[in-house]
Amino acid sequence: xxxxxxxxxxxxxxxxxxxxxxxxxxxxxxxxxxxxxxxxxxxxxxxxxxxxxxxxxxxxxxxxxxxxxxxxxxxxxxxxxxxxxxxxxxxxxxxxxxxxxxxxxxxxxxxxxxxxxxxxxxxxxxxxxxxxxxxxxxxxxxxxxxxxxxxxxxxxxxxxxxxxxxxxxxxxxxxxxxxxxxxxxxxxxxxxxxxxxxxxxxxxxxxxxxxxxxxxxxxxxxxxxxxxxxxxxxxxxxxxxxxxxxxxxxxxxxxxxxxxxxxxxxxxxxxxxxxxxxxxxxxxxxxxxxxxxxxxxxxxxxxxxxxxxxxxxxxxxxxxxxxxxxxxxxxxxxxxxxxxxxxxxxxxxxxxxxxxxxxxxxxxxxxxxxxxxxxxxxxxxxxxxxxxxxxxxxxxxxxxxxxxxxxxxx
Amino acid sequence: xxxxxxxxxxxxxxxxxxxxxxxxxxxxxxxxxxxxxxxxxxxxxxxxxxxxxxxxxxxxxxxxxxxxxxxxxxxxxxxxxxxxxxxxxxxxxxxxxxxxxxxxxxxxxxxxxxxxxxxxxxxxxxxxxxxxxxxxxxxxxxxxxxxxxxxxxxxxxxxxxxxxxxxxxxxxxxxxxxxxxxxxxxxxxxxxxxxxxxxxxxxxxxxxxxxxxxxxxxxxxxxxxxxxxxxxxxxxxxxxxxxxxxxxxxxxxxxxxxxxxxxxxxxxxxxxxxxxxxxxxxxxxxxxxxxxxxxxxxxxxxxxxxxxxxxxxxxxxxxxxxxxxxxxxxxxxxxxxxxxxxxxxxxxxxxxxxxxxxxxxxxxxxxxxxxxxxxxxxxxxxxxxxxxxxxxxxxxxxxxxxxxxxxxxx
Numbered sequence: 001x002x003x004x005x006x007x008x009x010x011x012x013x014x015x016x017x018x019x020x021x022x023x024x025x026x027x028x029x030x031x032x033x034x035x036x037x038x039x040x041x042x043x044x045x046x047x048x049x050x051x052x053x054x055x056x057x058x059x060x061x062x063x064x065x066x067x068x069x070x071x072x073x074x075x076x077x078x079x080x081x082x083x084x085x086x087x088x089x090x091x092x093x094x095x096x097x098x099x100x101x102x103x104x105x106x107x108x109x110x111x112x113x114x115x116x117x118x119x120x121x122x123x124x125x126x127x128x129x130x131x132x133x134x135x136x137x138x139x140x141x142x143x144x145x146x147x148x149x150x151x152x153x154x155x156x157x158x159x160x161x162x163x164x165x166x167x168x169x170x171x172x173x174x175x176x177x178x179x180x181x182x183x184x185x186x187x188x189x190x191x192x193x194x195x196x197x198x199x200x201x202x203x204x205x206x207x208x209x210x211x212x213x214x215x216x217x218x219x220x221x222x223x224x225x226x227x228x229x230x231x232x233x234x235x236x237x238x239x240x241x242x243x244x245x246x247x248x249x250x251x252x253x254x255x256x257x258x259x260x261x262x263x264x265x266x267x268x269x270x271x272x273x274x275x276x277x278x279x280x281x282x283x284x285x286x287x288x289x290x291x292x293x294x295x296x297x298x299x300x301x302x303x304x305x306x307x308x309x310x311x312x313x314x315x316x317x318x319x320x321x322x323x324x325x326x327x328x329x330x331x332x333x334x335x336x337x338x339x340x341x342x343x344x345x346x347x348x349x350x351x352x353x354x355x356x357x358x359x360x361x362x363x364x365x366x367x368x369x370x371x372x373x374x375x376x377x378x379x380x381x382x383x384x385x386x387x388x389x390x391x392x393x394x395x396x397x398x399x400x401x402x403x404x405x406x407x408x409x410x
Numbered sequence: 411x412x413x414x415x416x417x418x419x420x421x422x423x424x425x426x427x428x429x430x431x432x433x434x435x436x437x438x439x440x441x442x443x444x445x446x447x448x449x450x451x452x453x454x455x456x457x458x459x460x461x462x463x464x465x466x467x468x469x470x471x472x473x474x475x476x477x478x479x480x481x482x483x484x485x486x487x488x489x490x491x492x493x494x495x496x497x498x499x500x501x502x503x504x505x506x507x508x509x510x511x512x513x514x515x516x517x518x519x520x521x522x523x524x525x526x527x528x529x530x531x532x533x534x535x536x537x538x539x540x541x542x543x544x545x546x547x548x549x550x551x552x553x554x555x556x557x558x559x560x561x562x563x564x565x566x567x568x569x570x571x572x573x574x575x576x577x578x579x580x581x582x583x584x585x586x587x588x589x590x591x592x593x594x595x596x597x598x599x600x601x602x603x604x605x606x607x608x609x610x611x612x613x614x615x616x617x618x619x620x621x622x623x624x625x626x627x628x629x630x631x632x633x634x635x636x637x638x639x640x641x642x643x644x645x646x647x648x649x650x651x652x653x654x655x656x657x658x659x660x661x662x663x664x665x666x667x668x669x670x671x672x673x674x675x676x677x678x679x680x681x682x683x684x685x686x687x688x689x690x691x692x693x694x695x696x697x698x699x700x701x702x703x704x705x706x707x708x709x710x711x712x713x714x715x716x717x718x719x720x721x722x723x724x725x726x727x728x729x730x731x732x733x734x735x736x737x738x739x740x741x742x743x744x745x746x747x748x749x750x751x752x753x754x755x756x757x758x759x760x761x762x763x764x765x766x767x768x769x770x771x772x773x774x775x776x777x778x779x780x781x782x783x784x785x786x787x788x789x790x791x792x793x794x795x796x797x798x799x800x801x802x803x804x805x806x807x808x809x810x811x812x813x814x815x816x817x818x819x820x
Contacts (some may be wrong), residue, residue, distance in 0.1 A: 235610075261643075275674075357639040
């Protein structure tokens, strides 16, 4: 491996140190925005940045920045990821992008000295939305997409508003506008893949071309409770039988749409739920994804048509409640080419991937040229204690990141 | 309508009086074995029997008998049904067979006087198994199929054993053997259909040829929890997608088997149950029925084969746990012919049906020639507050019952 020197052991050690903050007795790590674990992690990240000679600051929303100041300094090339986790999450989701960014800036600083443009690494707050459901709060504040009204209106399960939680950690919610930046030249995020493709194909890195669009909705099927023994199959309005056909149909429509389309039913509840009672009601969720919002819209529409046909055949009522639609984003093609080129320089194999999960990068992409780099996830696992990336894979990612940042900022 | 005089209004009034005992604030009636509502209902039934001139006794298990004593008196023709209900059940299931039996004996007594054989009507305890899960306890005690060990071992949700509950209502569990009878010449049970066939075909009565056999089991599908966005559809071990295909397959196998086969999945639970998490585990029930135990066995076997094939295709594990298998029973063909003939005498239309639900009759059938008569259920509903049978239909049933009892006992 040529290029910048990055120590896999140091990356693994920094990831483990962050993972001990918020570690849960029942496994995994829970670090939610502005909670004591987040404060501790913020301070550790500040120390990691300062120890590598970066100048550190925390912005109005709590994003932590470490800067390698440029000789010009009017523009900034940014890298980084988020500091929060899902409940009982893993050590790598978000954290690795921060740790690898710090390692890349350290390598640049040591090998090439001062850049022309500023190079910065960021640790964003609240990407997962675990505490407040305020997904992407840190990156939205960066692009001017978070306002004080939201901070007062949005509360955690204990009724604490974002604004109150900010004040408790020394931030002034009235100043959130100051988190907005207009000096960014590019943003590059390194993240774990959270899927099995890189490992399965033996590829070192994924270069993300797009982040998927997402539609989440709730379906409720209402039939009629009947005695399981005395009501002939043909005389039933069986809510679960209908729901099962709908679940199968959603899967089939997504397969017919072709990769990377997905349709997932992860939740299903049945009422009254007795073994000898035909189900009166079945409620289930749909999570459908495709990078192209238009294709996603057609997929969801096709699924609805199939469901309506099944409801008619089965003699049940169907009510569909959209929960949310999130448009994804295209990554900057120029940065994609730059990342593939940087991979080549480093002797790393790269695969172009679409991200099926949401990332801060999709918030920045409409405002700043943005690129994403995936490193392999063992067994494709994420959002769980088993989440793992080989230190050597993480180091390859950091080297390619450093190479690309060098191209952009020197 | 010719034959015995039965007053529809009196039947409706007696059913309503029983239905007020155990009536729930949230609808329906809950009367479980040996509870205060059961004691009150037992006493009302005793009074109803005594008011019609029947001699009343309560046996060792709590079954209530009302007798029209015969001139010979060595043998007894019995009718009746059960006094307990499911939780929030209806007024008719069980109760109507007792009320109609009392009305039939009253009509016989008034019109024809003393019979040759004894004619009795019974109100059985614990047919539904609601309190103790001791299904058919009353009829089993009658045929000598309940023993003291069971009474001590079987407990309700509060930990009270059948034996303790018996003592609390003045019964001695050590004497349960005394409930056994050897003098029965025939048993005829009138019951609501609990299904839609009689109403749908505009038929007055159903003559039951067989009571279905039943297999209940629990299935557990174990796949792998994955991120709904980042794991391609083709890389998943989706427990709910697999379970949905299994639910559909069970229905299709039962349809292929043909009526009256049924396969019902009334319960399904999913873990972890998040909209954006591929299901790791799905648990569901199977309730399969067919009157012929051999056909039922083949149906269940075919369903299992389909499920195993689906599990293999979907890459999930499948564990099947049998909960119980209950062999049904054939009704006595001679009594079936007698009931159809009695219907003809009364000018009532009759349809031969297989019972998809279990009844005390299936316990008696191996020991005593047994016949069953169904009256129509409005909209086929049962085990719910909407359970209803037109008073005129109930009265037709009671007249046909009286006619058949007359044939047997005079």
